[in-house]
Structures are given as C-alpha cells and as structure tokens.
Amino acid sequence: MTTKRGGRMSKKEWEYIDANAGQKDSEIIAKDLNRTVATIDQYIKKMGIAEKQVEYDLKQKPCWKELRTQFTPDELETFLSQWKQMIGQFRRDVLPTEEMQIIDTIKLEVLMNRALREQMDIIKSLKVIETILETEEALDPEIRDRELCSSLNKQVASLRSAKVAIATDYKDLQTKKAAMFKDLKATRAARVQKLENNKQTFSGLIRQLMTDPDFFEEQGHQMELLREAAASAKRQMGSLHKYADGMIDRPLLSCDTVGDGDD
Helix, strand or coil: CCCCCCCCCCHHHHHHHHHHCCCCCHHHHHHHHCCCHHHHHHHHHHCCCHHHHHHHHHHCCHHHHHHHHHCCHHHHHHHHHHHHHHHHHCCCCCCHHHHHHHHHHHHHHHHHHHHHHHHHHHHHHHHHHHHHHHHHHCCCCCCCCHHHHHHHHHHHHHHHHHHHHHHHHHHHHHHHHHHHHHHHCCCHHHHHHHHHHHHHCHHHHHHHHHHCHHHHHHHHHHHHHHHHHHHHHHHHHCCCEECCCCCEECCCCCCCCCCCCCC
C-alpha cells in the first residue's frame, strides 16, 4: 500500500488543485498528487474554491442535461450562481430530495427573471407603438392611415393583455418560491427559530450536532484536542522526576500513575 505524502503542499500542487478543482473530484486529485482526500478538501475549502467543486458536482448530475435544454446560457449562469449559494448556505448537507427542492426553487427564480425581462420588452414595444400611433392620429383625418391605426391599436391592446398576464404569472411564481423556501427552512425566520431552539435545550444541542456537519466536526475537533492535551499532561507530569534532595521518583497524580514503569 502506497503511503500518502504529508507535510506542506508545494506551489505546483496548489496550482494543480486550483486548475482542476472544478473539473475533477477530490478523490482523483488526491490520487494524482498522492495526498489524502481530507488534505485536498481542506485546501479547497480554505482557498475558497469549493464553489468550483459544487459546480462540477451539479454538471455531473443527469438533471444538468435537461437544464441545458430548458434555459439559455445566460439563465444557466444564473442557475449555477444560485445553486452554489444555496448549497453553501446548507453547508453541503443536502439529501437527494432536498436537491430536487433546491433545483425546483432555482427554476422558479430563473422563470421569474425571464418574466421580468419579457415584461420589460413589452413595455419597450408599447412605447414605440404608442409613439407611432400618436404621430399617425395627429395627422389630418383625410391623410391618416386608418388601417395602420387600427392595426396599431390592436397591437397595443394585445401587448397590454400580455403585460397583465405576465404580472399574474410572476406573482404565482413568487408565491410558489416562497412556499419552497418555507419547506427548505431557508428563510430568516426559520433560521432564527432554529437558533432559538438550539440554544435553550439539551435536545437542541443534539439536534444541531445531527443536522450541522460543521458544528459536529468542530466539537469533535475540540474534544480530540482536550484528549491529546490530557494525555500529554499525564505523560509529562507522570514521568520520573528528580527532586531537590536528589531522589528520583514518580509523582502520585492518580492511581493510574502509581507503579507505571517501576520494577
């Protein structure tokens, strides 16, 4: 079994990770550099390039192929940006069903933006047509193009109806998006409620340990530091000691140190 390299990473290794974090999994990068996956993930997180990995993960999912057929390149950029932000907010602790909810929520956001763009296009078209219509109607009735005026009036009515329809669709999308956020507990009220519940009871602490991977990891890290510190202190203070009178003996710290290493 090949021993993984340890110690500080070289500049070439940093550059390799920076260049490939968005195209390769951490496992593959770790294998290429003969490093542990934990080392690679730690560097990615520290240097703020974890978003590249999140983007890569999404593009490997079957849904990405469908998304490419549903949205324009600009809309896909918006989708990716929203995806990275939401996955980051949930600290990558997302189950498959929650992924589907997040994808549907972002779809609603993209569709809302599309509706607003279409509404703006209609407003611009209305302004142009109404200007032409006002100019034509200002002419003397004898030389006025009645057919053109009739056609322009129909276009104005049609565009105004489309504008109202888009506004209605936008409100419906907004309502659905709010419901999605509520289900995902992504609103500020849900976060505050979660914090209030967690800080008051022991069960809240257990819940946080179970649902917050970063908090769980931090507490485990602190416990391991305390264990190592205690073991180090025991080794140092429980070892043989030469006293001022020249006697060499082991301090009686506890029953565990009595007779350690003595004949």
